[in-house]
Amino acid sequence: MENRTEIATLGEFGLIEHLTKNFEIQNASTIVSVxxxxxxxxxxxxxxxxxxDLLLEGVHFDLMYTPLKHLGYKSIIVNLSDVYAMNAQPTHVTVSIGISNRFSVEALTELYEGIYAACEKYGVDLIGGDTSTSKxxxxxxxxxxxEVAPDKFVKRSTARKGDLICVTGDLGGAFLGLTLMEREKRIFLENPNIQPNLEGEDYIVGRLLKPEARRDIIAFFExxxxxPTAMMDISDGLSSEVLHLCKQSNLGCRLYEDKLPIHERSRAAAFKFGLDPTVCALNGGEDYELVFTLKQEDYDAITLNEEIAVVGYMTDVEEGKKMISRGGNLYDITAQGWNAFQG
Structure with missing residues (x-):
């Protein structure tokens, strides 16, 4: 059996020192760090x-199928995604953790390896945090x-009528990864001898467990x-985020079902699970892509980027918030995505 070091043997300061000793400063703006x-x-x-952002076990992640290293990585990414959504560059993070004594020092070291990997990849400095006991x-x-140059940040409330609605990457993959993992967990709990069957589903599993933030898109803009005239990241599902943009900009919208970017592996997984790929793309959440609005005259500039899809446009508020289906029918867009407060 592998060695297990109890957290109590290090104490709080010893633990923080142990977990943060390998972090090197990457930004000139960091004057005093950990x-x-x-x-x-x-x-x-x-x-x-x-x-x-606050991530709670049993609400935002399940340690039964989330490796601690992936969890550390993802906990950084979800925050960097919010910074990019403001058209800004992330430079620093603080990380605080609450843990019970079922976690060993080795387990936390693994969590911090993921945190470290994300910080290194995105050029961000870890500059502090806290550890505490969680019951x-x-x-x-x-x-x-x-950081962002003065007046270059982008809010949610500044879209204009006629602006194009654009989405990066592809949607629905993380939700399908979650659906798969939850299915495998149920099977395992019923029969612990059955090995999980993730064959050929590495794409959707990766979308769930190891998302990336869209630094490339912010660099492309620059x-x-x-x-962009307005922007936010897609953590709760496209329909929910577009409704936020509409509400805060006091506009309506039209989305086109056939323009939604869905990866072929996600589409195949959706059919396998008996789900509608469109519903997964609209309501899935946790993709950490960006949705933004753009002046129509900027259309030519974004066609250079294969990672950006135009999925609709903003309208007068009176025209409502609608999706045009493949068959040409109009449907109301409803927020059925992730709700942190549902039972």
């Missing part, structure tokens, strides 16, 4: 963007800090002098 009472950053005249499951709270 190991002091507070961090000090200087963004040299840029505006600061701050976002925070129930694991709790992870991450705050991400980013290189091509494109400024």
């Amino acid at each position: 190991g002091d009472d507070a961090a000090v950053i200087d963004h040299f005249g840029k505006q600061t963007v701050i976002t925070t 129930k499951g694991m709790v992870i709270s991450v705050t991400a800090i980013g 290189q091509n002098n494109i400024m």
Whole structure:
């Protein structure tokens, strides 16, 4: 059996030191990092963007099928995605964890390997955090800090009538990955001798367990002098996010079903599970793609990027929020996506 080091043997400061000892500073803006009472950053005249997320075991993740390294990685990515959604560059994160004594130092080291991998890949510094005892499951709270040139940030409330609605990447994959994992978990709980069958489903499993944030799109905007009129990331499902953009910009919209970007592996998985790929793409959530609105005159500039699909346009608020189906029928868009407060 592998060695197990109890957290109590290190104490809180020892634990934080152990978990953060390998982090190297990657940003000139980091003046004081982990190991002091507070961090000090200087963004040299840029505006600061701050976002925070709470991940709770049993609500946002299931450790039965989520490796700790993947969980650490994803906990950083979901926050970086929110910074990119403001058209900003993430530079720093803080990570706080609540853990019970069922987790060993080795388990937490694995979690932090994932955190470290994400920070390294996205050029972000871990500058602080806290550890505490949790009586129930694991709790992870991450705050991400980013920088943006003055007045270059993009809000949700600034779309205009006639703007194109655009989506990055493809949608529905993470939800299908979750559906698969939950199905395999149920089978396993009924019969622990049955090995999980994930054959050929690595795409949707990857979309769930190891999402990426769209740094490439923000870089593309900058290189091509494109400024979205409104933007947010897709964490709760496209329909829910588009309704947020409509509500906050006081507009209506038209989405086209046949324009929704769905990966062929996601489409195949949806059919296998007896699900409608369109419903998965609209209501799935956790894809961490970007949805943004754009002036029509910028259309030519985004056709250069295969990762961007135009899926509709914004209308007057009186025209409602509708999807045009493949058959040409109009349907109301409803938010059936992830709701953090449902029972």
